[in-house]
Amino acid sequence: MPATPSPGRVGDVRRQNLALVLAGIQGNSGATRAQLAAESGLTKASVSSIVTDLLESGLVRETSITRDGERGRPGTGLVLNPARGALAAEINVDYLAVGVLDFAGELAFHETVERHNRGSLPSDILPLLVAMAQRAATQAAGDGVELLGGELTVPGLVDTERNVVLAAPNLGWADVGLSEELPRLLPAAPFGVTLSNEANGAALAELWFGHGDRFPDFLYISGEVGVGGGLVIDSRLFAGPHGHAGEIGHVVVHPDGPLCACGGHGCLETFAGQDAIYSAAGIHQDVATKHMEYLLSRLADGDWSAVSAVEQAGHYLGIAIASTARVANISAVVLGGHFAVLEEWIAPALRRSLDHHAPGLIPEGNLAFSGLGQTGALRGAAATAVRRILSQAYELIP
């Protein structure tokens, strides 16, 4: 598995030029060889030679293009090959999911299975996820998409170098090594499977497929059973010195707040995580399995305890956003997961709280809700895998 470059196959300069041309195709789908040469500063001969290699590797394919507003006969453009793709797998507290993203950026397939994973051992969960990954790969193969690599994303802090889940308190996991398990998700894939944090993946999905076109700098907040966060600064994930920046779920929002799964007290998650909202709304874990649908129906009925539970979550979200935005110097926020589902009820309380605690910090138009739905983290993880594969593409060039 070529996770690290194997030296001596393609020279450094050619490797760099290959990366330039691939980035050109990724950034400008349908670009001609001449355009790629002009953008990259390479000679046309050099671009043509690299494109020949890329076509042979299967990463890229030709397409005939006729562009509006351009004169002359249609030329031959180059696109990332939609018959190649990456797998994403997600373990969350109350579901497992897999998805396939093709190189054209389409989520070609995804499957979510509800399951209570709190307290489950990795050895309970991984076989289920491997079976789901196999179904996804079979489905992808049937659609003519070959999976070259993948990413597993989890709701916790991860060490990406050693493939260890350092702490996922809502799963009950601490220091769980997955080096042996990851390859089983995609045994044949030449670029293997890496590990990532769910909120970071969802933040990157928002950058690449969502509100990222409006905001070069934003805080993404992931609402699940846990509350996660990812900071995008200058259109890149800001990971911090140890890779765990943006953990807004454990920003303290009340000095006398309750015990959190992380061991601290008064964290945002204890007021705005899914379980916290259900509990404040009087919805007990055994009453309904479709808690969110039940909550939404009660909100629609104007039920007081449901409305006030969601408003309380919005109030504390405002406090945590104020604090986080001051620290990271961010002026835009995108909310996903259940916060996006609850937008109608949570947004006014959140706005009031922000205006009270930090007026002017997040302007009106800069508070956005994700439109990516439940597949945000999956898409982000798969797109990260695609980028990793493209950055290691020289491995496929003989």
Add this chain to the structure above:
Amino acid sequence: MPATPSPGRVGDVRRQNLALVLAGIQGNSGATRAQLAAESGLTKASVSSIVTDLLESGLVRETSITRDGERGRPGTGLVLNPARGALAAEINVDYLAVGVLDFAGELAFHETVERHNRGSLPSDILPLLVAMAQRAATQAAGDGVELLGGELTVPGLVDTERNVVLAAPNLGWADVGLSEELPRLLPAAPFGVTLSNEANGAALAELWFGHGDRFPDFLYISGEVGVGGGLVIDSRLFAGPHGHAGEIGHVVVHPDGPLCACGGHGCLETFAGQDAIYSAAGIHQDVATKHMEYLLSRLADGDWSAVSAVEQAGHYLGIAIASTARVANISAVVLGGHFAVLEEWIAPALRRSLDHHAPGLIPEGNLAFSGLGQTGALRGAAATAVRRILSQAYELIP
């Protein structure tokens, strides 16, 4: 004033090599030409030629060295010229200060004048500061130190490109342009005077002269009338997308907290700023001018209201540190200003609060108090000016 490079004097490659050699001398004071060549990868001839220019510019001078453990006759080393220096000037809420840092890193001169600057116009303050800067320059000249540039540091958010104080709520300043005023602080200096944030300067002082040798990543917290912060990540200031990251003073620590000077509510500053502590201790602004000395004497007497005011500040500091460390992924903290003065009384409450709100986040040995005293911000600002001058040193090479 060569604030921006004037092209066409020294070629780009030579400029780069000059910077390499200067950085070598700065990082390894007393290095020989041979050592500088080895470290930089340049030829000895190239280093010698650059050193000749640097000697002529006055930025560098020779010193004879005899190193322990090295054989042979003593060689000639190179050091930054201690007869060159930079000025720092500071406007704070209750004092004005100036200082001179020579290129050897010594604070050769500093002067602090107590003054209530809250609500003072820049036109009231700047003439006083110009007079102090003139005294400093005269003193420096008497000591044989020529001041090549400087930095003015203020307790507020600054736009360093346009030389504007965007917001310094404790001074009552908003959108105050200082482009005309800055040069008056050092009219003859070839590298002019720039503007910076006080807490960022103090954080850099801590990095270069304080606990930075232990922590490559830390949060610096500046305790003055306002509470400021600076984030050092990977031994560099992390300024954030707009240059204002690390503003811990306005992290929200209580959902129902009082109005803050920033317009928000419940900010750390409203519990842990100097005025907040004095007020909670029952020390009114008109009772004593030496508030801190009075507070310390009452603490020494075990006065209940004084002790509980400081403990409350420690409690809320712990909350704000927990939140900030989660967001920025930091595991070390250095406290300066009045927090360092009050260490004995504030540290236990702060530690308890951290252990309650975020156990394990900031390990015991990673909670440090600054030893730099009141001159931290001055030293940081002056050292930043020295670095800026060295980075523009090619301006002095004919």
